[in-house]
Amino acid sequence: MSPSRKILWAPNPSFLEAGKSTIKVLADGRFSVWHRKGVTMSWMGPREDAENAFKVRLSLRTALGDKAYAWDTNEEYLFKAMVAFSMRRVPNREGTEISHVLLCNVTQRVSFWFVVTDPSRNHTLPAVEVQSAIRMNRNRINNAFFLNDQTLEFLRIPATLAPPTDPSVPIWIIIFGVIFCIVIVATMLLILSGIRQHRRKNKGPSEMEDTEDKWENTVKIENGIPCDPLDMKGGHVNDAFVTEDERLTPL
Amino acid sequence: MDEARPLWATPLQFVFACISYAVGLGNVWRFPYLCQMYGGGSFLVPYIIMLTVEGMPLLYLELAVGQRMRQGSIGAWRTINPYLSGVGVASVVVSFFLSMYYNVINAWAFWYLFHSFQDPLPWSVCPLNGNRTGYDEECEKASSTQYFWYRKTLNISPSIQESGAVQWEPALCLILAWLLVYLCILRGTESTGKVVYFTALLPYCVLIVYLVRGLTLHGATNGLAYMFTPKSGIPTRGSPALSLLAFQMEQLANPKAWINAATQIFFSLGLGFGSLIAFASYNEPSNNCQKHAVIVSIINSSTSIFASVVTFSIYGFKATFNYESCLNKVILLLTNSFDLEDGFLTVSNLEEVKSYLASAYPSKYSEVFPQIKNCSLESELETAVQGTGLAFIVYTEAIKNMEVSQLWSVLYFFMLLMLGIGSMLGNTAAILTPLTDSKVISSYLPKEAISGLVCLVSCAIGLVFTMEAGNYWFDIFNDYAATLPLLLIVLVEAAAVCYLYGLRRFESDLKAMTGHALNWYWKAMWGGVSPLLIISLFVFYLSDYIITGTLQYQAWDASQGQLVTKDYPPYALAIIGLLVASSTMCIPLGALGTFIVRRLKRRDTASVA
Secondary structure, eight states: OOTTOOOBOOOOGGGGGSSSEEEEEOTTSOEEEEETTOSSOOOBOOGGGGGGOEEEEEOHHHHHGGGOOOOOHHHHHHHHHHHHHHHHTSTTOTTOOGGGEEEEOOOSSSEEEEEEBOTTSSSBOOHHHHHHHHHHTHHHHHHHTTOOTTTEEETTOOOOOOOOOOOSSOHHHHHHHHHHHHHHHHHHHHHHHHHHHHHHHHHHHHHHHHHHHHHHHSOOEETTEESOTTOSSSSOOOTTTOOGGGGSOOO | OOSOOOOOSSHHHHHHHHHHHHSSHHHHHTHHHHHHHTTGGGGHHHHHHHIIIIIHHHHHHHHHHHHHHOSOHHHHHHHHOGGGHHHHHHHHHHHHHHHHHHHHHHHHHHHHHHGGGSSSOTTTSOOBOTTSSSBOHHHHHSOHHHHIIIIIISOOOSSTTOOOOBOHHHHHHHHHHHHHHHHHHTTTHHHHHHHHHHHHHHHHHHHHHHHHHHHTSTTHHHHHHHHTSOOSOOOOOSOHHHHHHHHHHHHHTOHHHHHHHHHHHHHHTTTTSSHHHHHHHTSOTTOOHHHHHHHHHHHHHHHHHHHHHHHHHHHHHHHHHHHHHHHHHHHHHHHHHHTOOTTTOOTTTHHHHHHHHHHHSHHHHHHHGGGOOOOOHHHHHTOOOOTHHIIIIIHHHHHHTSTTHHHHHHHHHHHHHHHHHHHHHHHHHHHHHHHHHOHHHHHHSOHHHHHHHHHHHHHHHHGGGGBTTHHHHHHHIIIIISHHHHHHHHHHHHHIIIIIIIHHHHHHHHHHHHSOOOOHHHHHIIIIIHHHHHHHHHHHHHHHHHHHOSOEEEEEETTTTEEEEEEOOHHHHHHHHHHHHHHHTHHHHHHHHHHHHHHHHHHHHHHHO
């Protein structure tokens, strides 16, 4: 970056004590920031630009563990490319180039600040535009770096969280319906078999009476003589012995 | 009687029925809490002593009475002494209250079981708020498991006065729970006898699986160690083993430990409800109920201890997980505030780096300091919970962090269901056996219709517990419907058998029935020790209620995302009084009723002659 074009911004007072950068306050109220590591230069410019800058924080080791890649200038280039890509999808900003995206103050964390300038490189694009552009393309940006919303954070740009998938019929009702039907069917079966058993028991005594009548109709014969002397069918009735009236002794 | 009394197909069915009734949710969610409160290992001493002195004798007494009288609780006590028919009625009333609210727990278990077939589990993630930029506020303040319990399951109102409407989802689950219970008790001992094989054995299978899984979880040993170590700040002079021993000795001298041990044994065995009498009445008269009483009580207590080992390993896992998440949050906060390299701060160097940062950047550190939470494993472990909170909040929180959490969730809630249904079988048997024994009722209606009516009425009244304030009413029933009345009922039972009926007469009855002589130990316990214990428990509870004055309850405050304590309104206090009175008053009223009926009969016969 040519030293003549230094845009200034001092977004975070914590820089004053981070120990990695020094800030000098100039007479006209502007600040200058030098980064000790010398990775990127800071700029000097109007203070309003501070609101259009966003801090980005990556947690590579948390996300990828051993497979974490090192954050170098090539990765920064990719980041600038993704931001430029996001801006190009905004209706009025199709002309955004990678060189319009400026990164600053990369720390070991890995975290840095970025702004997007307009083609004339005099002003930075308003924060609202950048916010909406990043939000729309967050998924693409995350995937480019194998990260997710938690490990690639854009401070002040809240991510739209994915809603949980709601099936049209809640799953629990399906399972409830299945078990409910099984229980009802089993109950009906038991009740019906119980009713059948009742009926069989009720028929049982009446069937017993029928068979007893049949036995009475067949005459028992032993030794050729009918057993029941009072049976009218065989033999004559001796009136001398059959007197119904005198069976019981009177009172 | 026209038909012979239905019998258990084998004595094993009877033992399983008693086990599945006695081993219930209290073993899983009350005993571990007590164990932790009163010093872990040292709580076992009063527990085992109370088991032998109070639990086994009273259990044997109830089984013997049921087996001898061969009738449900009302008929049995009427036979012992006609003035005691009120005792049986009181048992039936208490069982009725219990079955009304107990089945709601099964409904909740069904609800969670049906919701376990989703990925991710619905209580593991918070729902999004309106504009999808963050999570729901109530869920952020509480945790996702608490949110799912209080908001999605109960839809709880802020206080008991605001009843709200009946929630149709828990109401459906309640209807299903009652249908399942009806299916199991439909045919009496014929169907119950087969169901108890499952309800008695399956929970053990699940507990064993959970034991293996629990002990292999990361951080389980922390929970197990916590169970056996001192809680309060005892100055550890000398060796830690000595201070541990000193603490455990001190707990033995604490009367609360003994009282809670006695209470736990008493309610865990389910004495006084009439269920044990009902089950024993379906026994062969020659059944050796002494052996069965000893077996059932030992199995019940061992299950409690076994379940608490499982619970504490799960506690340890959950506490360690939360502790590590808390530490990770602190690490992230410091890494972000000081722009340190990602991965530089770890758990091991956290303290040194913190002190370095405090000295190197004091003003910045003091800005960040209020947000740094003090993560402590002890405070995570100390969140001891009992009751529905343990089962539906703490366990689900542990389950959601396990691998293949759907499987563990299904297993766990299936076990809860089996335990709950097993206890419900006993409760409904206590209500139905006296009803089916009564010739008046059973001549009009068949057994299936009586069971159906009882289930229908209980279900209809139980819908009260599915309203928005339903959980508060549930707590009222849980705390007050059964505690005092049962103590009184069992006291009267023991005194009646020993002194009204006569211990000698009962002893000779048992000898004629079973063929074994009665051991002196049982006589000593029934006559003296157990009634004295119950009297002291009764006095303690009564004085406790009187001393505390107004009764309070825990209400869920949605805006803060936590429980707050509130006073019961007067009408709730009136209902509590009514609950206790309606069952205890049955005893004197029954005696009075019999007395009046006898006087009238005597006057009638006198006037005739």
